[in-house]
Amino acid sequence: MTDSTAKGRATWRDYYEMCKPNVVYMMLVTAMIGMFMAVPGMVPWEVLLYGNVGIGLCAASAAAVNHLVDRRIDLVMARTQNRPVAQGRIDTLHASIFALVLGLAGMAMLLIKINALTAWLTLASLLGYAVVYTLWLKRATPQNIVIGGLAGAAPPLLGWTAVTGEIHGHALLLVLIIFAWTPPHFWALAIARKEEYAKVDIPMLPVTHGVKYTALQILLYTLILFAVSLMPFATGMSGSLYLLGAVVFGAGFIYWAIVLMRGKNPKAPMETFKYSLIYLLAIFVIMLADHYLLPAVTIYELGA
Numbered sequence: 001m002t003d004s005t006a007k008g009r010a011t012w013r014d015y016y017e018m019c020k021p022n023v024v025y026m027m028l029v030t031a032m033i034g035m036f037m038a039v040p041g042m043v044p045w046e047v048l049l050y051g052n053v054g055i056g057l058c059a060a061s062a063a064a065v066n067h068l069v070d071r072r073i074d075l076v077m078a079r080t081q082n083r084p085v086a087q088g089r090i091d092t093l094h095a096s097i098f099a100l101v102l103g104l105a106g107m108a109m110l111l112i113k114i115n116a117l118t119a120w121l122t123l124a125s126l127l128g129y130a131v132v133y134t135l136w137l138k139r140a141t142p143q144n145i146v147i148g149g150l151a152g153a154a155p156p157l158l159g160w161t162a163v164t165g166e167i168h169g170h171a172l173l174l175v176l177i178i179f180a181w182t183p184p185h186f187w188a189l190a191i192a193r194k195e196e197y198a199k200v201d202i203p204m205l206p207v208t209h210g211v212k213y214t215a216l217q218i219l220l221y222t223l224i225l226f227a228v229s230l231m232p233f234a235t236g237m238s239g240s241l242y243l244l245g246a247v248v249f250g251a252g253f254i255y256w257a258i259v260l261m262r263g264k265n266p267k268a269p270m271e272t273f274k275y276s277l278i279y280l281l282a283i284f285v286i287m288l289a290d291h292y293l294l295p296a297v298t299i300y301e302l303g304a
C-alpha cells in the first residue's frame with residue numbers, strides 16, 4: 001500500500017539519506033579497525049572490501065527500516081522532519097523494498113565472500129537495531145539506547161570475525177567500549193532535543209527523569225567508559241600510545257560531562273554530543289596507530 005501523500009519525486013540523495021551514511025561510515029571505521037586488530041600483519045583486501053561493504057549494506061538496511069518505522073514521529077521532531085520517508089518523498093512501499101534489497105545484498109555478500117559467523121552476527125545487529133530497538137525499546141523504556149546500543153557497538157566484532165572466523169575476548173572489549181560510549185553520545189543530544197521527544201511521547205531519559213539526572217548518568221558512563229578504555233592496554237592488546245590517547249581523550253569526555261552537569265553552559269549538550277564523535281574516532285584511530293607503530297607493552301612486562 002503506497003502512501004497517497006507522497007510529495008515530489010525521490011532523488012538518489014533521498015535514498016542515500018535513508019542509509020544514515022555518516023553513522024554507517026563511523027561504524028565501518030570501527031569495523032575496519034576490528035579487522036586490523038585481529039591480525040599482526042595486513043588484512044587481505046577481499047576481506048576489507050567485501051566485509052565492509054557487506055556490513056555497511058546491512059547497517060544501511062537497518063537505518064532504512066528505522067526511517068520507515070519512525071516516519072510519523074520524524075515528521076514532528078524538528079531534527080528529523082525533513083527526512084525523505086517522513087516527508088513522503090519516498091513512499092512506504094519503495095522504502096520497504098529499498099531496505100529489503102540492502103539487507104539481502106549485504107547478507108549475500110557476507111555469506112558468499114566472508115563467513116557464516118559474521119553474516120549471522122551482522123543479521124543479529126541489523127534486527128537488534130531495526131526491530132528490538134526501533135520497533136520496541138525506543139518506545140518502551142528510558143533504557144532504550146543502553147540496551148539498543150549493543151547493535152551499534154557490534155561492528156568491531158563483525159570486523160574481527162570477518163578476518164578470523166571466530167569470536168575473541170579482545171573483539172568483545174572493543175564492543176564494550178562502544179557500548180559504554182553510546183549513552184553519553186546519545187543522551188547529550190537527547191538533553192538538547194528533550195522537548196521534541198516529549199512531543200512524540202518517546203521515553204528518552206531526559207523526558208522521563210529530567211536533565212539533571214540524565215547529566216549525572218552521562219558523567220557516570222563517561223567514568224565507566226574511561227575505566228573500560230584502559231583495558232586494551234591492561235590486557236596487552238594495545239600499547240602505551242593507545243593508553244596515552246585513551247587517557248587524554250577520556251579526560252576530555254569527563255570534562256564535558258562535568259560542564260554538562262554544572263548546567264551553566266547552554267551549549268554543553270551539543271558540545272558533549274559532538275565531542276563524543278571526536279572521542280570515538282580518536283581512540284579507535286590511535287589504537288590502530290599503536291597496533292602498527294608500537295609493540296604492545298603490558299603492565300606485566302612493565303612490572304617484570
Ligand code: HEM
Nearest residue numbers: 022023026027030079145148149152153178182186189277
Ligand atoms: C543505540 C545507539 C545509538 C543511538 C540511539 C544514537 C543516536 C544518534 C542520534 C539521534 C544522532 C543524530 C542523528 C541526526 O540528527 O541525523 C546520532 C548521530 C550520529 N551517531 Fe549515533 N547513536 C547510536 C549509536 C551510534 C554508533 C554506534 C555510532 C558509530 C560507531 C554512531 C555514530 C553517529 C554519528 C557519526 C552521528 C552523526 C551523524 C550525522 O551528523 O549525520 N552512533 N546518533
Ligand SMILES: CC(C)=CCC/C(C)=C/CC/C(C)=C/COP(=O)(O)OP(=O)(O)O
Nearest residue numbers: 023058059062063066122125126129151152
Ligand atoms: C548491522 C549493524 C551494524 C546495525 C546497526 C545499524 C545502525 C545504523 C545503528 C545506528 C544507531 C543509531 C544512529 C541509532 C539512532 O536511532 P534513533 O532512531 O534513535 O535516531 P533518529 O531519531 O535520528 O532516527
